[in-house]
Amino acid sequence: MTWxxxxxxxxxxxxxxxMRSALTSLGILxxxxxxxxxxxxxxGAQKQVSKQLAALGGNLLIVSPGSSTSSxxxxxxxxxxxxxxxxxxxxxxxxxxxxxxxxxxxxxSASESLVNGSTNWTSTVVGTTPDWLSVRGRSLxxxxxxxxxxxxxxxxxxxxxxxxxxxxFGPIDAVGQSVTINSVVYEVVGVLTSAGSDSSTNxxxxxxxxxxxxxxxxxxxxxxxxxxxIYIKASSESRLSAAYQEANKLLAYRxxxxxxxxxxxxxxxxxxxxxxxxxxxGTLANLLIGVAALSxxxxxxxxxxxxxxxxxxxxxxIGLRKALGGTPSLIRRQFLxxxxxxxxxxxxxxxxxxxxxxxxLPHFMNTPVSISVTWIxxxxxxxxAIGIGFGVYPAARxxxxxxxxxxxxx
Amino acid sequence: xxxxxxxxRAELPSSEEEPPREAPVIELDGVSKVYRTGEIEVAAxxxxxxxxxxxxxxxxxGPSGSGKSxxxxxxxxxxxxxxxxxxxxxxxxxxxxEEELAEVRNRRIGFVFQQxxxxxxxxxxxxxxxxxxxxxxxRHERAERARAVLDRVGLGDRLGHRPGELSGGQQQRVAVAxxxxxxxALVLADEPTGNLDSTATEDxxxxxxxxxxxxxxxxLITHEAEVAARxxxxxxxxxGHIASDESSxxxxxxxxxx
Numbered sequence: 001m002t003w004x005x006x007x008x009x010x011x012x013x014x015x016x017x018x019m020r021s022a023l024t025s026l027g028i029l030x031x032x033x034x035x036x037x038x039x040x041x042x043x044g045a046q047k048q049v050s051k052q053l054a055a056l057g058g059n060l061l062i063v064s065p066g067s068s069t070s071s072x073x074x075x076x077x078x079x080x081x082x083x084x085x086x087x088x089x090x091x092x093x094x095x096x097x098x099x100x101x102x103x104x105x106x107x108x109s110a111s112e113s114l115v116n117g118s119t120n121w122t123s124t125v126v127g128t129t130p131d132w133l134s135v136r137g138r139s140l141x142x143x144x145x146x147x148x149x150x151x152x153x154x155x156x157x158x159x160x161x162x163x164x165x166x167x168x169f170g171p172i173d174a175v176g177q178s179v180t181i182n183s184v185v186y187e188v189v190g191v192l193t194s195a196g197s198d199s200s201t202n203x204x205x206x207x208x209x210x211x212x213x214x215x216x217x218x219x220x221x222x223x224x225x226x227x228x229x230i231y232i233k234a235s236s237e238s239r240l241s242a243a244y245q246e247a248n249k250l251l252a253y254r255x256x257x258x259x260x261x262x263x264x265x266x267x268x269x270x271x272x273x274x275x276x277x278x279x280x281x282g283t284l285a286n287l288l289i290g291v292a293a294l295s296x297x298x299x300x301x302x303x304x305x306x307x308x309x310x311x312x313x314x315x316x317x318i319g320l321r322k323a324l325g326g327t328p329s330l331i332r333r334q335f336l337x338x339x340x341x342x343x344x345x346x347x348x349x350x351x352x353x354x355x356x357x358x359x360x361l362p363h364f365m366n367t368p369v370s371i372s373v374t375w376i377x378x379x380x381x382x383x384x385a386i387g388i389g390f391g392v393y394p395a396a397r398x399x400x401x402x403x404x405x406x407x408x409x410x
Numbered sequence: 411x412x413x414x415x416x417x418x419r420a421e422l423p424s425s426e427e428e429p430p431r432e433a434p435v436i437e438l439d440g441v442s443k444v445y446r447t448g449e450i451e452v453a454a455x456x457x458x459x460x461x462x463x464x465x466x467x468x469x470x471x472g473p474s475g476s477g478k479s480x481x482x483x484x485x486x487x488x489x490x491x492x493x494x495x496x497x498x499x500x501x502x503x504x505x506x507x508e509e510e511l512a513e514v515r516n517r518r519i520g521f522v523f524q525q526x527x528x529x530x531x532x533x534x535x536x537x538x539x540x541x542x543x544x545x546x547x548x549r550h551e552r553a554e555r556a557r558a559v560l561d562r563v564g565l566g567d568r569l570g571h572r573p574g575e576l577s578g579g580q581q582q583r584v585a586v587a588x589x590x591x592x593x594x595a596l597v598l599a600d601e602p603t604g605n606l607d608s609t610a611t612e613d614x615x616x617x618x619x620x621x622x623x624x625x626x627x628x629x630l631i632t633h634e635a636e637v638a639a640r641x642x643x644x645x646x647x648x649x650g651h652i653a654s655d656e657s658s659x660x661x662x663x664x665x666x667x668x
Contacts (some may be wrong), residue, residue, distance in 0.1 A: 004549075319527075320527045324544055325544035328508050329509065403484050404489055
């Protein structure tokens with residue numbers, strides 16, 4: 001009885017009980033599918049983060065207004081108003097912050113309807129300064145970006161994202177055309193090169209105007225002078241933490257904050273972007289890992305159960321095999337092979353289901369899933385190992401059967 | 411019908427060891443078997459000594475409870491004696507462990523059971539191949555030998571049939587073929603005709619007679635006198651003792667010569 005024979009026997013045993021085997025491997029199937037998905041989600045998220053980081057541009061710090069931990073009264077309303085364009089100007093001072101290369105304040109973005117004749121398109125309109133382009137690591141496919149002159153004169157000019165431009169103007173070059181936003185006619189001076197999308201926003205669907213224009217024409221009320229975020233580009237990657245310290249100190253001084261705990265702004269580094277993303281994904285991943293562990297456990301017990309039934313059912317066969325020369329170790333091996341085949345069945349079906357889900361999921365959730373061959377191999381290995389692990393006891397029982405009793409049984 | 415008339419068919423391969431013709435295949439020396447059920451001890455065999463030579467056709471008879479099943483189990487190395495020694499083809503099997511016993515069964519003994527005990531999911535050919543697989547014969551040779559031996563029992567045209575597609579007599583023929591596949595020193599049949607009608611019984615007994623004629627050692631356990639009468643030697647068991655051991659009147663012992 002070679003290994004080949006043993007495996008053939010195992011496959012035959014599965015074939016002879018197709019339905020039972022399929023149902024038995026269900027637990028393992030779900031578990032393995034969950035494993036494949038978990039890993040896929042993790043890897044997808046990782047890819048997305050690195051893409052996002054590349055999209056953010058290198059050496060980037062983001063200053064956001066007051067965290068929710070800031071004092072209660074200012075909380076909800078004030079949280080968006082703690083940063084001002086003056087803060088941005090202060091940060092760009094080479095004297096106060098020598099390690100900060102460029103600064104780009106961004107007005108709170110507004111969802112506005114952009115109109116070109118009879119065509120309209122709702123997009124995110126954001127106000128910023130000329131340095132935005134280099135800070136965000138973007139480039140133009142045609143035209144020019146907002147100039148310092150536009151900035152100082154609060155000119156009605158707009159730079160469109162590539163998707164926005166094509167939605168409004170189709171194949172025609174948008175530069176030189178005009179769009180109406182909030183009843184004001186803007187001249188399109190440039191179109192951004194496509195940058196793809198990050199987790200929540202399509203980076204190619206936006207309209208950029210000078211921050212002064214945004215403050216005057218798009219943002220009303222008391223928030224007029226405030227900015228939503230300040231993007232800071234450090235002079236080099238190695239100066240990132242120095243830039244962080246300088247920005248932190250300068251803003252704390254400007255906002256008269258003495259203790260770090262009550263600060264009304266948050267500085268985000270790329271590192272914290274990564275950890276936020278991965279912690280968000282971590283919740284989903286933990287859930288899936290829980291599902292995986294539980295169903296693999298249940299699946300394993302299912303395998304053990306059905307193997308015990310099989311040993312009981314085939315007592316006579318075991319007796320016969322022993323009479324014909326099946327040693328206890330060969331009998332054990334036969335049942336272990338069957339259990340591993342059950343595991344393999346569940347593993348293969350589970351990988352199939354996992355890959356299917358990975359194809360379908362991104363259509364419903366904004367979550368990329370990437371499947372790796374290595375992990376598929378590992379998942380199948382795990383499935384087989386579970387089959388074998390939970391098959392040990394039934395196989396040992398089969399091997400222990402006395403041939404006489406086994407032959408006599410009905 | 412008379413198997414002796416078909417001498418040309420009597421060419422089954424003989425035992426590979428080829429011991430001297432009169433050397434005992436089975437040598438039991440004071441074998442006892444005691445079963446313990448809690449406090450109660452039941453002696454199934456009480457000091458049985460017995461010698462069966464190569465080429466003998468022996469029937470073991472006895473009423474139920476006489477110990478004939480126990481004797482069959484011990485002869486078949488399915489169980490070991492509590493006392494005494496059992497030499498099978500010169501090897502002392504009373505000292506062997508389970509793994510070794512399994513190998514001895516595979517090498518030395520061909521079993522034929524009352525219930526046929528064929529695996530229903532396997533074809534006749536695969537059933538006959540089974541002991542060869544345990545003997546680690548390679549797949550090609552396995553199929554060849556299984557085919558040859560099925561041919562010998564007259565089922566060369568039923569290789570691909572599953573047990574369910576065969577009559578009782580045919581199934582038992584497959585079982586006999588399986589018993590012969592590893593070319594064992596001993597064919598041990600436990601009530602081989604117990605589940606067969608008279609025609610099939612005649613058929614299978616004819617096959618055993620042929621094996622005997624070909625020089626096989628056949629030990630048959632039965633409680634039917636007509637079946638035992640076909641053997642050359644009949645041993646009666648009673649209460650775990652050998653009550654009688656005599657050559658049958660319908661002597662076929664002469665046929666033992668090749």
